[in-house]
Amino acid sequence: MLDYMIYILAFAVGSILGLLYSYKKHGEPYVAVSDFNIPSAAVSIIGWCLAFNAGNVVLAAVGFLLGGLIMGERPGYGRKETALGLIVAVVLYLLLKLTV
């Protein structure tokens, strides 16, 4: 169970850091930038792909941290990027599972 504790801890820490970062970046009382953010999407895809497919506790924990970083951004930010990251990671997981 230690690995699950590490994953959930990494996700929670990532979410808190993401929230702090996005409040620092966007202090407005409304969603100022609703455009798709490519760097965030890249972090999200890398994070979720590592989390689901790394097969290694440390790498998966880093993945959950990165995934949480984007998912935990303040409301209105990081939603589409998280969705894309999760979809890519699940598709990759299924492809790896079906082909291996």
Added chain:
Amino acid sequence: MAEILIQVIIAFLAGSLLLGLHRKVMARVQKRPGPPIVQHLIHSLKFFFKETAIPKTVSKVFYIGIVFILALVWIVGVIVGPVAHDSLLILFGVYAVYKIVEHNSGSSSGSPYGKLSCVRAVLSAATELPLFAAIVFVYLVTGTMNIGQIITYQSVHGPLVFSIPLAALMFFMLIITKSPYSPFAITKDKALISGFETEHFGFLRGFMLFSESIAWYVMLWVFLTIFFGPLNAVGYLIGMIAITFVTGFINATTPILSPNHSVMTQITIGAICFFGTILMIFTGVVA
């Protein structure tokens, strides 16, 4: 000991994140952006660093002691359930003690809001009857109260939700009752401010929120374990998220009931499910 610590940390973090998701789902149903999912966790941690004020009207020893008992009760829940896979009866005892703690937390505060919440905690014990009935049906079908043996039974005969669905519904009603902003949450009606928690501040409230998160995790874990058969970690994760979604949707669209309506609704649903399951057993629908 390490296993208990790990499971308690998992229960707290997972429970907090699920309760955060619950708030998010409710907000989205009501067309609000809602707080971030991690907000409930941050909120719980925040209270441990806030100033703790103790009102003059409280019964001090009880007022302070009760929050530790509350935390202890749900830590016992984690030990009995996810760690030891022990008896369902002990978990029923945990829930019964939780109701007593809810009651005494309100009465020790000296606040009229807390006291009214304490009276309502006695009324809301109506949820324990369907819970007990659900446990009895699980025992009648599987022949055991031991969670480990119930899991083994389900791995051979399939999940219990297919053989005694009405008992599962009774247990699910308990989960709805315990979820935040539930139509049956008469002890935390906003007319009573925060109910039995109203007069607990600072780290005392922090302990209460800590216990609530663990309680949510333990109840979902028990429900999934005794009705949905042997599950792996991904199964538990999907199940817990799904139940949190469903309860969030129900609570977002349902107003809180008055105490008498709440109790009567719970008793009525419980009675229908109870007699329905008995009928299923005697007519041979349940093997």
